[in-house]
Amino acid sequence: MAEGWLVEQGIGEERAILYHAGHAVAARMRWPGGLEPGAVVQGVLVSKPKGSNRGRAAFPGGAETLVDKLPREASEGAQMRFAVTRASVGEAKRRKLAQVRPTDLPERPAPSLAESLPEAKIVQNFPAGDWEEIRDLAVEAVVDFAGGSLHFAPTPAMVVVDVDGHLPPRELALAAVEPLARAIRLFGLGGIVSVDFPTLQARADRKAVDAAIETALADFDHERTAMNGFGFVQIVSRFERPSMLHFVQHDPAGAAARLLLRRAEAVEGPGRIELAAHPAVIVRLTDNWLDELRRRTGREVSTRPDPALAIEAPHAQLVPL
Missing domain, CATH: 3.40.1260.20 (Ribonuclease E, catalytic domain)
Known part of the structure; x- marks a missing residue:
């Protein structure tokens, strides 16, 4: 029975699935190349507004990034080493630049999935059908559940999720929580996930959904807002790289x-x-x-x-x- 992180080192793509009790509970996708978190690279500071500790850097191959935590003495045109803290993420018409910060660490490539995931085991193939099922969900960007569905729309700023279905609003919102929590893990979502639940007028109903989300994401490192009067919730976690949704949709x-x-x-x-x-x-x-x-x-x-x-x-x- 599969257990823990399994990694396929494919051509042009690394894939990982986390198994618990024989079931796929989380997944990751990586496209090697470019500026990725964990890499330390040499670049040129091309822009630094006066008095700011932020700017832009350029790298061999033409990539540009945002820079933060610049020292006061840094000057435009300086050769510097930078640690990549966030990868670039894009959509059809624009890209959100990668983010870096100055470092004294030696140059190094970004870690592979096998290196970055705890106790990962490299395999030739995942158990039959598991990757295909997860990937198909990401391509469709729709997760169905009894009585409704979740519709995902990734953008550079956030992933927006619309909860739709024919159940009464309170039942629909509660039924959507477990599928939402599973999809967040399977797609490897980070950053801001904005969820549009049905509008719930009663405060007790909104609190019930908040409690259900807290339980479903108990082992997921995040912060979140309480559901507002329009059924809107934001789930915020660390964002370092594009999710599977970003890769296959964009x-x-x-x-x-x-x-x-x-x-x-x-x-x-x-x-x-x-x-x-x-x-x-x-x-x-x-x-x-x-x-x-x-x-x-x-x-x-x-x-x-x-x-x-x-x-x-x-x-x-x-x-x-």
Whole structure:
């Protein structure tokens, strides 16, 4: 029976699932590369308003970040080492810059998921179907429960959750709490999660929902607001990196390309691996990723763009040599 954190080190993507009593209770997704929390990198301070301890820094490759806790003597144009405290997060039309702060620590890469999660065990594959189920929930951004559903909308500022259903308002709000708590863990959500519950006029009903949330998130490090008269609750936790929702919702082609590579690693039998996908997905398959797929599988690999395929429907198959 699976227990604890299990990690798949995929091509272009690391995946982790936390198991408790044989059930998947939390998950993480990481796309290596770029500026990630835990990394210490050399950069240039390109902007520092007079009298401020904040500014902007630039790094090799063109990335820019926000900087805080700058020393008074720091000057524009200075070469400095920075510790990354928050990754960049984006949506279709804009990105929230990564955040860094000056440090004297030596340069180092960001930790892998296996290095950052307690007692994580690296595996070839998760138990059948578990990752697919969690990922499908993130792609749909909808979690159904008896009598209602949760609709998730990730933005750079927060994740907004709408509670919808046909139950009476108090029953609907209470029924939504456990699925909400599970989804927060499965999607790896951090930062601000703003939940729009049904409007509950009675103060006793609002307090009942508050108590249910407190119990459901008892082991989740967070702060939250009490439900207001409009049914609105904010759950606030530490935010360091994009959640699975951010990855699959804001870059569906990139997410699908990584999914395709995961499927390709699992094919069995003789022949060459053919990767078929929408053209927007095919162009995201880098030469390095394809070379790594060849190395891991010991097979020849080819790609086939197919505009008729949905972005979220790539497939890998074996074809005769």
